[in-house]
Amino acid sequence: MLSFVLRRFASLVATLVVASAVVFTAMEVLPGDPAQVMLGTQAQPDTLAALRTKLGLDKPAPERYVAWVGGLVRGDLGTSYTYSTPVSELVGERLQVSLPLALLALSLTILVAIPVGALAAARRNSMTDLSIMGVTQVGIAVPNFWFAMLLVILFAITLRWLPAGGFPGWGNGPWPALRGLILPAVALALPQASILARVMRSSLLDTLGEDYVRTARAKGLSEGQALRRHALRNALIPVLTIVGLQFSFLIAGTIVIENVFYLPGIGRLVFQAINQRDLIVVKSVVMLLVASVIVVNFLVDIAYAIVDPRLRRRG
C-alpha cells in the first residue's frame, strides 16, 4: 500500500511539473507582448518598459520559468497588476469562499445522490425508480443559474429564510457565512447530484447482476443484505471517478453561480482578471486550478486503492 502511495505521489509531482511547463508556455506563445496586452495600446513607452522590467520580461524564458515555479513552491504567486496586492493573498481570500462552497456542494451531491441512486437500483423499474429517473433528467437539463434564481425567489424573497446573495465573511462566526453559501451550494449540487445518482444507479444495477451477489444470496443473505454488504462497495468504484471530476469542476466552474449570488470567489477572480488583462493573476490561478485537479485525482487514486484490494499491489 505504501509503495502504491509513493508511486502515485511521484506521478503527481511529475504531472505538476509538466502542467506548469504547459501553462507557462501557453502564456509565452500568446501573441503580443504581455506588458502591452496588460496596459492596452495607449500605453506610454516608459510605463511599458517599467512594467516589462517589473514582470521580468527582459530576462530569458527558462530563467523566468524557474523563478515562477520557485515562487509557486514558496507560495509566492507574484503581485497582481490591477489590485497591487500579492496574488497569494487575493487567492487565499477567494478560496475562503470557493473552497467551502465546493465542499458544501460536493457533500450535498454525495449525500443525496448515493442513497437516491441506490434506492432507484434496488427498486428498479418501480414507480420510485421511474420518478427518480425523471427528476434527475430534469435536474441535468435545467440551467443552474435559472434554478438558482428560483431558489432566491422562494427562500430569500418569499420565505425570507436565507440571504439572496453576498458573503458576510467568516469574521462574524461560521453560521452567517454558511447561510450565505447554502443556496449557491444547492444550485451547484442539483445537476451534479442528478448525474451522480444516475451513475450510482447504473453501476449498482451492474454489480447486482454479478455472480458474487448470487453467491451471497445462496449463503442466505436477503436481497437488501446482499446489496448493502456486497454490491454497494463494488458499485462505488465508478462513482468515485465521477466524484473526483465533479470536485475539480466545482472549484473552477462556479463563475456563473458566483455571479448570480454575488459571491467573491475564485471564479469571479479569474473572470475579472481576464477582463482586466491581469495576466499574473490569470497565470497563477490557472496553475492553482490545474494543481487542484491533479491533487484531487491523486486522492481519488488513493481512495480506489482503499476500496479495491486488487489495486494495492499493482500500480
Place this chain on the structure above:
Amino acid sequence: MSLLSIEDLDLSIAGTPILRKVSLQLAAGEVLGVVGESGSGKSLTALTVMRLLPRQVRTAGRVLLDGTDVLALSEAAMCERRGRAVGMVFQEPMTALNPLKTIGAQVAEVFSLHLGLSRADAERRASSVLERVGLPPARIPPTRYPHELSGGQRQRVVIAMAVALSPRLVIADEPTTALDVTMQAQILKLLRRLVAEDGAGLMLISHDLAVVAAMADRIAVMRRGEVVETGPGGAAAFEALVHPYAVALREASAHEPARPAAPPGEPLLTVDKAVRDYPLPRPHPFAARRHNRAVDGVSFTVHRGESVGLVGESGCGKSTLARAVLALEPLQGGRIALAGHDLAGLRGPTMAAFRRRVQMVFQDPYGSFDPRHRAGRIVGEPLRLLDEPIAPDARGRMVAQALVEVGLAPGDADKYPHEFSGGQRQRLAIARALITRPDLVVLDEPVSALDVSIRAQILDLLADLQTRLGLTYLFISHDLGVVRAMTDRVMVMSGGRIVEEGDTRTVLDHPRDPVTRGLVDASQHLDRLLSQA
C-alpha cells in the same frame, strides 16, 4: 422419505414454458447427477430449489425439502434455509467471489449470518472450514483476497461457503466446467468427500456425461425442460440408458470422427528453441526488470497434412506458444519458420502472405466476431489479405462457397452473429479461417464451449475438411478425449517446456512423464471409465 423431492415442477419465464412436469428425487447421502445440454433447464431446476429465480419466473408444482414445500415459503424463511439447509456451488469460480472482501470474511459471513456468532468466533470457524476444503491457513491465509487465488482455490472457497454449516443438501451447478482436468478431478473428489462426511445429498449438474457418471449414484437426463430418463450412476450408467436422446448423448460424447491416415508431407512449421518472456511489474521504480518465461526453449516440427495436438494445464504456456506461431507476438530467442520463411522478418506484404497461409479458430467464436458485422463480412474479411483486390461478386461467391463447405447456407451471409447458435458460430469461425485456403490452421480449444452433440458434429466437420483440403492442424486443447480423436501426434507442455511428445495413442496410453500421467489420470474420458467397469 427423500431429502429433496421435486414433484411436477412447471416453470415459465414471461409466459414461455421452460420446465415441464419435472420430477426428481434425492435421498440423504445420495448423489444425483443431472445431465443435459445447454438450455435443457437443469440450472433453472437447481435455482428453483434455492428460490433464486429471475423475477419474471412463474412456477407450479411442489419442491419438497425435508418435507417442506419451498415454493410456498416466505422470502424470509427461504433466507434462513439458504446456506443452512441447502448450499450451492456455481460454475464460474473467477467471478463467484466478492473481489473486495477477504476469503476468510466471505466464509465467516455464513456463520455470523446464520448462527449470530461474533466476528472473532465466525472467523475461527471460517478458518477451520477453509482447512477442511484443502486451504490450510498456514499456506493460504484467510486474509487473502480472491484475486490472489487460482481458479481451483477460488472454487474451494465457494465450496467452503456452501458446506460451512453442513447443510443437508448441496447443489453443484457445473462446478468444474471452468477448470482444467487435474483441478476438475480434485474438486469432484472434494465434493464427494464432503457430502459423504456430512451425510448430505448432492445434486450435481453437468453437461458432461462422464463427470456425472463417475460421481453419481443416480442419473437424470434432461432435455428441453423435461426429464427424459433416470437411471443408475457409475460405469453401468451408459449401458442402462435407453431413451433415444440419452443414447445419442452417450454416443456423441464418445464420438471419434473418421480420419483416414494421410502420409505426412514436407516440414511446414518449424519451431526452433523458441523463447517467449513477459516482463513482470517492477516491485519499485528502480528495480531491475524481471521476466516470466512463458515459453522456454521449445522446438518441434509440424509436417504438411498432419494434425498435431498441444496439451497441458492452464498456464503451461500453450496459448502463448500459439500466439507466437501466429506471429502475433515476437520471440525473445530461437526462431519459428513457416515453410522455411522466418516469422521474425515479416513486414507488410510478406506478413499479409503469412496471415493468408496461417489462420486460427478460437474457443469462443462469439467474442471474436464484431456483433455489428454480418456473417458475410466476417467470413470474407481475410480476403483482404489476397495480393489483388477481388470483385464484389467473386467475393460473394467465395463467401457462399465457404459457408457451404462448413454446412451453412449461402443465405446465412446476411445474418448477424447473434442470430446463430453456438455450433453454427463455430462453423462460421471455421469458414472464416478457411476462405483464404490456408496451409496451417491453429485451433485453440475449438469445441470446449460446445455441447457434446454439437461438438461431435464440429469434430466431424474439421476431420472432413482436413482430408478434403489437405489442411495441417495445430490443435490446442485440455480435453484429452478430443485430442485423442483429432490428432496424429501430441505434445505435452508444462512450465513452458515440452515434456513429452510422440504418437497420440502411444503417449496417452503409455504416458512416461509424470505431467502426462497426471493429465491422463485426471481426464475422465468415457472409454477409460467404461473399460474400468
